Amino acid sequence: MxxxxxxxxxxREVSTEKEKWLRVYRQMVSIRLFEEQVNELYTRALMPGLxxxxxxxxxxxxxxxxxxxxxxxxxxxxxxxxxCLAKGASPDRMFAELLGKEAGYCRGKGGSMHIADPAxxxxxxxxxxxxxxGIATGAAxxxxxxxxxxxxxCFFGEGALGQGSLYEVMxxxxxxxxxxxxxxxxxxxxxxxxxxxxxAGTILGRAIAFGLEAASVDGQDVRAVNEIASRLVxxxxxxxxxxxxxxxxxxxxxxxxxxxxxxxxxxxxEEQHWKSDRDPIKLHSKWLLDRAYTDAASLERITSEVRSExxxxxxxxxxxxxxxxxxxxxxxxx
Amino acid sequence: xxxxxxxxxxxxREALAEEMRRDSHxxxxxxxxxxxxxxxxxxxxxxxxFGGDRVVDTPISEAGFTGVAVGAAMTGMRPVVDIxxxxxxxxxxxxMVNQAAKVHYMSGGHWKVPMVMRTTLGATRRSAAQxxxxxxxxxxxxxxxxxxxxxxxxxxxxxxxxxxxxENPVVFFEDKMMYKLKGPVPEEEYxxxxxxxxxxxxxxxxTIVATSSMVQVGLGAxxxxxxxGISAEVIxxxxxxxxxxxxxxxxxxxxxxxxxxxxxxxRYGVTAELAAVIAEGAFYDLDAPVKRMGAMHVxxxxxxxxxxxxxxxxxxxxxxxxxxxxxx
Numbered sequence: 001m002x003x004x005x006x007x008x009x010x011x012r013e014v015s016t017e018k019e020k021w022l023r024v025y026r027q028m029v030s031i032r033l034f035e036e037q038v039n040e041l042y043t044r045a046l047m048p049g050l051x052x053x054x055x056x057x058x059x060x061x062x063x064x065x066x067x068x069x070x071x072x073x074x075x076x077x078x079x080x081x082x083x084c085l086a087k088g089a090s091p092d093r094m095f096a097e098l099l100g101k102e103a104g105y106c107r108g109k110g111g112s113m114h115i116a117d118p119a120x121x122x123x124x125x126x127x128x129x130x131x132x133x134g135i136a137t138g139a140a141x142x143x144x145x146x147x148x149x150x151x152x153x154c155f156f157g158e159g160a161l162g163q164g165s166l167y168e169v170m171x172x173x174x175x176x177x178x179x180x181x182x183x184x185x186x187x188x189x190x191x192x193x194x195x196x197x198x199x200a201g202t203i204l205g206r207a208i209a210f211g212l213e214a215a216s217v218d219g220q221d222v223r224a225v226n227e228i229a230s231r232l233v234x235x236x237x238x239x240x241x242x243x244x245x246x247x248x249x250x251x252x253x254x255x256x257x258x259x260x261x262x263x264x265x266x267x268x269x270e271e272q273h274w275k276s277d278r279d280p281i282k283l284h285s286k287w288l289l290d291r292a293y294t295d296a297a298s299l300e301r302i303t304s305e306v307r308s309e310x311x312x313x314x315x316x317x318x319x320x321x322x323x324x325x326x327x328x329x330x331x332x333x334x
Numbered sequence: 335x336x337x338x339x340x341x342x343x344x345x346x347r348e349a350l351a352e353e354m355r356r357d358s359h360x361x362x363x364x365x366x367x368x369x370x371x372x373x374x375x376x377x378x379x380x381x382x383x384f385g386g387d388r389v390v391d392t393p394i395s396e397a398g399f400t401g402v403a404v405g406a407a408m409t410g411m412r413p414v415v416d417i418x419x420x421x422x423x424x425x426x427x428x429x430m431v432n433q434a435a436k437v438h439y440m441s442g443g444h445w446k447v448p449m450v451m452r453t454t455l456g457a458t459r460r461s462a463a464q465x466x467x468x469x470x471x472x473x474x475x476x477x478x479x480x481x482x483x484x485x486x487x488x489x490x491x492x493x494x495x496x497x498x499x500x501e502n503p504v505v506f507f508e509d510k511m512m513y514k515l516k517g518p519v520p521e522e523e524y525x526x527x528x529x530x531x532x533x534x535x536x537x538x539x540x541t542i543v544a545t546s547s548m549v550q551v552g553l554g555a556x557x558x559x560x561x562x563g564i565s566a567e568v569i570x571x572x573x574x575x576x577x578x579x580x581x582x583x584x585x586x587x588x589x590x591x592x593x594x595x596x597x598x599x600x601r602y603g604v605t606a607e608l609a610a611v612i613a614e615g616a617f618y619d620l621d622a623p624v625k626r627m628g629a630m631h632v633x634x635x636x637x638x639x640x641x642x643x644x645x646x647x648x649x650x651x652x653x654x655x656x657x658x659x660x661x662x
Contacts (some may be wrong), residue, residue, distance in 0.1 A: 073409065116441040123408060124441060128432050134401010135433060141402055142409035145361070145387065152405075168398025175393070189547030331370075331443035332477050334501035 012213070018293045024066055025223055025303050028058040028281050031280070032081045033303070033310045035253075036089055038081065038098065038112075041314065042257045047098055049111050056252035059280035060185050061086035063225025064153060066246075067233045068307055073121045073139040073152040075132035078113045080125030083155050088120040091310055095317035096334060100321040103316075109323075109331065121150075130156055130163030137169040140180035140242070149181040151236045159190035161206065168298035170210045170242065179236035181229070182207070182244045185219065187251040192265045207244030219249030219279045223287070250274040338521055343513040344374045345487035346452075350377070350414065352523070354384050356498035360498055361388040363399045364416025372416060374454075374513055379526075396425035398465075404434045404503075405536035406659060407449040412498060413471070419465045420507065422448050424547040424640075425471070426451070434503040435478030446572035450497045454510040456547045456597055457645050463570035463633035468546075468597040471604045473505045474574040477654030480528055481574045485549035487517040488585035489572060500528065528578030533585070540655050541585040543608055544568060546593040554648035555655060564659050574604055582608065590621040591658045595643055600628025622658050627651065 035055045041047040055059065065086035066076070076083040082194035084094060089105065097104025098112050105115050126132040136154030143150035160166055161184065173180050190198050190244060207214040213235065217228050224225075225247060232243040252275060254262055262271075288294045340348065354360045362380065364372070368391040371378030381389040392399040396417060405414035417423055423430075434447045455468035474481045482497055482504060484490035490508065497504040534549060535556050544552035549570045556566035569585050571578055586592045592612050594605040605626035611626050630644040 044393075056356065075405075105442065106440060106444070109442050110440040113439040116437075116444055118444050124437065124445065128428060131428065131432060134398060135405035135408065136431055137398075138402040138407070138411075138413075139409045140405075142406045142411045145406075148412060165397045165401060168393070168395035169401060171393055172395065172398055172402060237518020252612075331439045333480075334438050334443070334446040334448075 012172065013204070020066070021284070021288060023301075024062055024226070024307060025281070025299070026285055027066075027086055028222065028284065029056045029303055029306045030091070030310070031055075031061065031304050032086050032281060033218050034063065034081055034085060034094070037095070037310050037314050039253070039257055041098070043097045046318065048100060051112055051257040052079040052255065053251075053253040054079050056274060056279070057158050057185055057219065057249045058082055059222035059225050059284070060183070060219045060247045060249055061155070063222045064183060064229040066226050067229035068151070068153065070084060070133040071121050073123055073136065073143070075123045075136040075152070075154050076115070076125040077129075077132070078127045078149060078157055079157065080113070080115060080155075084117065084122055084125070086124050089117050089122065091313035092316040095313050096320045099320070100316050100322060101317055102327070103320040107323055107327065111218065126174050129225060130160035130166050133157070133160070133163070133166045133169045137173050137178060139174065139244050140173065140178035143179055149237045151181060151233055153181045153183055155183050155185060157190070158184055158186040158188070158203065160184070161203060162190070164265045167206070167210070170207060170212060170244070173242035174210045174212055176237065177241040179238060180242045181232050182212070182242065184215070184244065184246045186246055186248050189255070189265065191255045192259070194265065204244070213243040215243070216246035216248065219247030220278045220283060222280055222284050250278065253300065337518040339516045340487050340519040341510070341513065342487045342490055342517070343374065344492040345490065345519050346376050346494060346508060347378070347380065348519070349491040349498070351380060351383065353495055353498045354380070354388060359410060360412045360414065361390060361405050362414045362416060363390050365394055365418055367391060368394035371384040371419060372526060373519050373611065374510060375404070376513065377416070377505055388468055397429055400426040400429040401433065403431055403449050404437070404447055405446045408445050410584065413449045414452060414496045414498060417424070417451060420453045420455045420469050421464045421467050423453055423469055428644050428662060430473065430479065430503065430505070431476050435476045437512045438502070439478060443507070446545065447503045448492070448499050448505045450506055452506045452508065455507045456509040456511050457560050457634045457641060459511060460638060460641065462636040466634035468507070468629065470505070470507045470600070471598045474604060474607070478503065480576065481571060482506045482528060483546040483574060485509065485512075485544075485546050485570050487515065487519050489526060489532070489647045491519055491603075492524050493528065493572060496525045496528055499525070499526045504528070507546060509545060512550075526572070528573045529578055531569055531571045531578035531581040533581070534570050535568040537565040537589065539589055540591040540592045540659055541563045541569060542595055542651065542655070543582055543612070544570060545574070545597070545604060547597045548595040551646055551648055551651060558648060559655055562656060562661065563582070564655060564661070566655060574607075577611065579611045579615060582612055586612045586616035587619040590619055592620070593625045593627060593651060593654055593658065595627045595646055595651060597629055599631055600626050601631050603628045625658055626652055627654060
């Protein structure tokens with residue numbers, strides 16, 4: 001981590017650093033509290049469909065998106081709320097989408113698993129595991145061909161390591177030196193199965209085989225994630241080609257909200273360990289306090305501000321109207 | 335001055351070259367599309383004019399490069415993907431069906447996928463079961479995709495130019511047995527809208543609705559029928575989606591007898607849909623049930639005498655038309 005020095009230039013840097021890490025804290029809290037509301041909406045049967053919570057993995061989305069510009073691209077997954085928020089989406093329109101309302105990012109037509117937002121470069125969450133690896137790689141192709149310095153980040157879980165198309169596009173990306181970063185969020189479980197039961201060899205070995213820049217990071221440490229993401233993004237912008245980042249993390253909830261009895265695939269002790277000792281928000285708040293960047297009361301204030309923001313976003317979404325039935329045949333074709 | 339003639343392959347190439355000159359965002363992805371110009375040599379000369387950045391050779395990774403095309407289309411490019419044999423479309427299905435076709439709708443109209451997938455169809459090339467299928471019905475079934483089936487060099491050029499300019503994913507099927515077919519193609523710029531059928535031959539006694547490779551078969555059968563005193567109208571929908579059902583229904587009402595002819599499998603196929611459209615739209619004007627003629631429900635066999643009976647021919651269409659018209 002960059003450390004503060006005494007000269008005035010660095011003094012400004014300290015202030016920027018502090019702002020940045022407080023912003024990062026707020027972003028992670030936003031995702032956590034967003035997902036709390038989702039859980040609440042779902043269990044109260046106010047939210048139709050499926051809900052896959054990102055809680056526990058916040059440092060990955062936030063650490064990486066903090067290294068991106070607004071016009072850089074991301075693709076996301078069925079567990080995508082964290083990516084959307086970290087890339088800059090606003091909670092009110094996200095909740096509206098989750099409830100199938102017209103005010104949602106996709107006019108209610110996509111739902112939780114398909115939120116997309118051109119304004120923040122979000123090419124869309126994808127409900128096919130590994131389904132967006134081609135899209136992200138194609139966005140990187142376009143960025144390069146159009147002479148921009150945009151990069152594309154492709155988020156996927158370790159379950160997508162089972163999909164052949166990932167290897168096809170990593171091969172292409174390396175051959176064509178595309179500015180794409182494949183981010184494998186290893187939360188240990190392919191749905192209800194531990195990844196070691198589905199994954200031969202090593203995760204990084206897959207990327208190394210194609211010659212990609214490959215690295216792994218503690219996905220609970222937001223500063224470590226951000227540091228390595230910044231390096232890979234700079235490298236991609238400079239024409240250095242694609243990279244693969246394995247972020248080791250943990251999914252606090254079940255595969256989806258209804259996945260309650262999980263002991264046949266993982267123990268309560270294991271869950272408790274991650275929540276108590278490896279929580280990305282706790283770890284980061286401790287760091288902020290240790291460095292005297294903030295105090296406990298200020299952190300508490302952030303949390304309560306975010307909580308009321310989420311509550312009013314939910315209220316907005318519940319009050320928002322559904323799309324009219326005439327909407328059903330719109331947007332099939334452009 | 336006599337009208338200029340081009341082969342079907344030349345017409346496709348000219349459409350691509352013109353659109354690539356007109357719009358620098360148009361690029362081609364596929365296996366051996368650059369120096370090789372594809373095994374059918376349809377793309378010969380394009381890499382020399384436009385360079386390897388725009389005529390891009392890919393690894394043998396249909397799912398991968400189709401996915402890349404979807405993403406590139408969403409972010410400002412207009413890719414034309416080359417899938418050498420229509421049978422290989424199976425490898426692209428997730429990218430086309432779950433991604434390309436749905437992105438615009440799922441995003442509430444925010445993202446668009448202006449891409450073309452060019453591929454081939456058609457049997458009788460002695461290429462056996464994995465290089466001979468006509469799978470256009472699969473794509474016609476999926477909302478969000480458009481499906482184009484040109485049957486002449488003129489149509490191939492005009493429809494491909496429109497497909498490239500379209501804001502949606504378009505699957506463009508070329509009959510690989512037709513690449514050497516010659517026909518008039520004017521020098522001057524023209525395009526053909528998607529969703530407009532063409533009456534390829536006018537007639538009064540029976541309508542033959544035919545697609546792609548089967549249009550020439552239908553026209554041949556119409557010539558044979560004329561000698562029997564039966565006047566056959568041949569209609570080419572040119573696109574299975576959007577579909578010009580009005581033209582089909584009007585012709586059916588006029589002639590009261592219809593054969594639907596297509597090289598895809600008959601069962602649950604394009605012929606089934608076209609027959610249903612005509613039956614719903616012209617039922618009270620029909621004097622006979624609509625006759626469907628698609629490929630036999632078998633994997634396309636290698637052995638020539640076996641393969642030859644799997645698809646309709648001028649003779650089988652001629653016989654079916656005679657029977658429909660009450661001649662035995």
